Amino acid sequence: MAASGKDAKDKGRLLAGRYRLGTVLGKGGMGTVWRAEDETLGRTVAVKELRFGSGVDEDEKRRLITRTLREAKAIARIRSGGAVTVYDVVDEDARPWIVMELIEGPSLAEFIRENGPLTPHRAAEVGLAVLDVLRAAHGQGILHRDVKPSNVLIAATGRVVLTDFGIAQVEGDPSVTSTGMLVGAPSYISPERARGYKPGPPADMWSLGGLLYAAVEGVPPYDKGSALATLTAVMTEPVDPPKNAGPLTEVIYGLLAKDPAHRLDDARARALLTAVVNAPEPAPVPVPAPVADETRHIPLIDAKEAAEKAAAEKAAEKAAKKERERREREQRERARAALKSARKAAAAATATAAASAAEPPAAKPAAKPAGKASSVVAPLTDVMPRRTIVLAIAAVVVVLAVVGSLIAYAMSGDDTGRKDAGKGGKPTPAASAKPSPGGGTSPSPQPSAKPGEQGGQTGGGGQGQQTPAPDGGGSGSGSGNGSGSQGQGTTGGAPVTGLPAGYTLVTEPGFHFSIGMPEGFKQTGIAGENSGVIYSRDGGFPRIQVDYTGSPGDDARAAWAESVPGTSKSSTGYHHIRIDTVEYRGYPTVADWEFEREQKGTKVRVLNRGFKMDAKHGYAIMISCPADQWGGPECTQMRATAFETFQSLS
Incomplete structure (x- = not known):
């Protein structure tokens, strides 16, 4: 780093008669970090110097000094291997200098810029280390409030250290006052902080979720260019589905829940991260990109106005829904x-x-033909x-x-x-269960095919495994768990009494269900690896897919959320609409996943309802229609009839 005139002048300066300044390690908005030698103990240390910008008045100077001392006190109270150790605080030039442990290594932000995103396995290790520091800090009543990649150092030994408690909030500290400013990196500020509410430990957990997202994706979860646009997105918009998170997807979505009451806490996040660390590590998918996480000062009044505007838009959206x-x-x-x-x-x-x-018919004389008897068809009026x-x-x-x-x-x-x-509003997505590494189904209420997958059209009456289609269809990796006749037992019949005009009841004993669908629909494909059946008129759209699993999980919504990255990555033009927990016939767990994508040159809208009936019966009903016909009579009737008439045959 090139030294400025003042840096060059201060190089070699001796602080408190023992700390000799060397080279500059880094600079921030309010200070400079030096490499220095402790000549008394003969060790290398880091010294953080507080600097005042031009035009800073005395009140602001006092506030910055208080903040620096608060940072030193906060770090000193934390007992964790992932927190830097404070050795001393020196008062020179009427300002404090913090002497602390020197960590040799880049920040996580620098590492990502130079080497690309982390693997989910390594990101989980980093997340656990940061989580250890946050647990220790929260136990002391300290909120970090600025967890982000540039504040995490990766030592050459592999040690992960959370630094910069400069804007930390210490419980019971009378020096912490409201300044009308929202301080932090907008992409990592929690929704409750952005709205001006008093934060708690969940606010740091949100920031940890953003850090994990950036670690595997290479970009922050929310970055709209300007601070206010980013904060508005944080408060109102769903996060873009991560494409490289793999097993980290569930913990990322859990930490980035907008409602702090629904956000993952320390124990649940720790369990999920530990499971990722203990699982086999997959091959990394390099996606180098910068991480934008500059700490900014945003007037709280502007953030509140943005929040009110976003809330009004949200209310209008809810009303429309x-x-x-x-x-x-x-x-x-x-x-x-x-x-x-x-x-x-x-x-x-x-x-x-x-x-x-x-009523008895009128008697008619019987005419017995003479000679050789012949077959005669009697008129209906004769009978x-x-x-x-x-x-x-x-x-x-x-x-x-x-x-x-x-x-x-x-x-x-x-x-x-x-x-x-x-x-308008938020549509509903498709879903199928995601297979576990062991080859069985994951604890999801859906069938074993992956949620966004569509089986391709197969010949031979749908027998055998289909070739993955480039439009997002392809084979899953689960088991249908049905009889050997799966995919061959579909039967149709004349319209059944009680069905809408133009509809017939289709029974599929191999996959244990019956369902009403438009006349003319026939089996045109097998879903996943024999996990279900696809019906349409000619292999196109609209279409109905029904999947079955004999080992459903306990959380349909979580299973869908986990499946989003894979479907997003394998689909052309994937646009996420919503994943909602819904009520359906009193089943223990039901979720709707709605999205849009391009398939066979058509923009298609998909609603996939996954549900668990009991411990041995889970289904997913996927309705796909051309997006421009989603609200039309045919697709609306088809959805309503499918959900109304579906019956398990088990």
């Missing part, structure tokens, strides 16, 4: 009413026809009286009219609202 859900709920209720009325009408027609058929035929035909006409009108009524509504439902 509620309105869309209300319309969909009304549509489902209309569909149920239509089905119920259709059943009643069909039953009445059947009873009328049966009663008429019971059944005309009155009965007329009544039966009338009954059928009535039933068809009732069904048609009711279905039309159920599908009627505001066309604009339906279009908006396909464009």
Whole structure:
């Protein structure tokens, strides 16, 4: 590092008669760090010098001095191998100089810039080391408030050290006062701090999540250019799915939960990180990129205004989502009413026809042909009286009219609202279970195929394993857990009483389910490695995929979240919409994953509902439609009917 005029002048200076300054190791907004020699003990140390910029008044100087002393006291109270050791505090030139342990090695930010992102295994090791320091600090009532890659040093020995407690908040310290400023790196400031709320230990856990994200991705989780835009994104936007996190995905999402009450705490984060460290390390995926984590001072009033604006937008979005859900709920209720009325009408027609058929027909003379007997087909009127035929035909006409009108009524509504439902708000994604390294299914309620995967079209009636498709379809790595007839037992039939007009019931004993779908749909593929079945008219869209697993997990939402990176990476134009826990028939865990992607040249919107029925039965129902038809009558009816009519055959 090139030395400035003042640095050159101070080089060789002796502090307190024992610490001789050498070269400059680094500079920050409020100080310079020197390499120095402790001539009394004969050891190399680091000395942090507090410097005042031009135009700093006396009040600001006092505040900075207080902050520096608070940093020294905070570090001295922490007992952790991942915290730097403070040796001394020297008062010279009416300002403090902190003498501390010298750590030889780059910061995590510098390491990433020079060598690229860390592997999930190494990132988990770094995360555990930082977590140790935070636990020790929080135990002393100290919040770091500036956890980021540039404040983590990687020693040549591999030791990981969390530094710079300069903006730490110490519980009970009367010198900590509100300055109306939000201090820290915007990408690593927690949502509650950005909103001006009083932070607690969860705020540091959020920053740890951001650090882990940057460690494996090479970029911060939120970086919109300006501080206010970044803070607004932190408060209101979902994080871009990490592409290289692998087994770290769950802990990253858990730490970056916007609600501190739902964020991972020390114990849960430690358990997940330890599991990653103990697991076999996969090959790294290099994605070199800089880490932007400069500590900035943002006026709190601006951050609050941004938060209020974001909150208003969020409220409008929620209101639109509620309105869309209300319309969909009304549509489902209309569909149920239509089905119920259709059943009643069909039953009445059947009873009328049966009663008429019971009447004895008028006697007709039998004409016995002479000579050789021949086969003669009797007219219907010879077997059944005309009155009965007329009544039966009338009954059928009535039933068809009732069904048609009711279905039309159920599908009627505001066309604009339906279009908006396909464009606005947060949609719902697709899901399949993710296989575990051991070859079995992970603890997810979904089938063993990976959540975003679509089986390709196969020949031979869907037998065998399909070739992975470049549009995101491909083979999974789980087991269908069904009988040997999986993929071969699909049966269809005439429309079943109670289904909407144009729908039929399809039964698949191999995968243990039946479901209603449009007439003309047939099996056009096998999902994953024989984990489920894909139905469509011709192999295109719309389509329905149903997966089954005999070993479902206990958290559908977590399983979907874990599967996002793989699906995002393997899909073209993946756009994440939402992952929501939902209620469905009282099942113990159900989650909807909704997203968009390009498949076979078509922009497709996908809703995948994964659910666990019991310990041995888990399913995922994936509905895929062209994105521009998502809110249209066909796709809306198909989704409602699939979820309404699905039945397990176990």
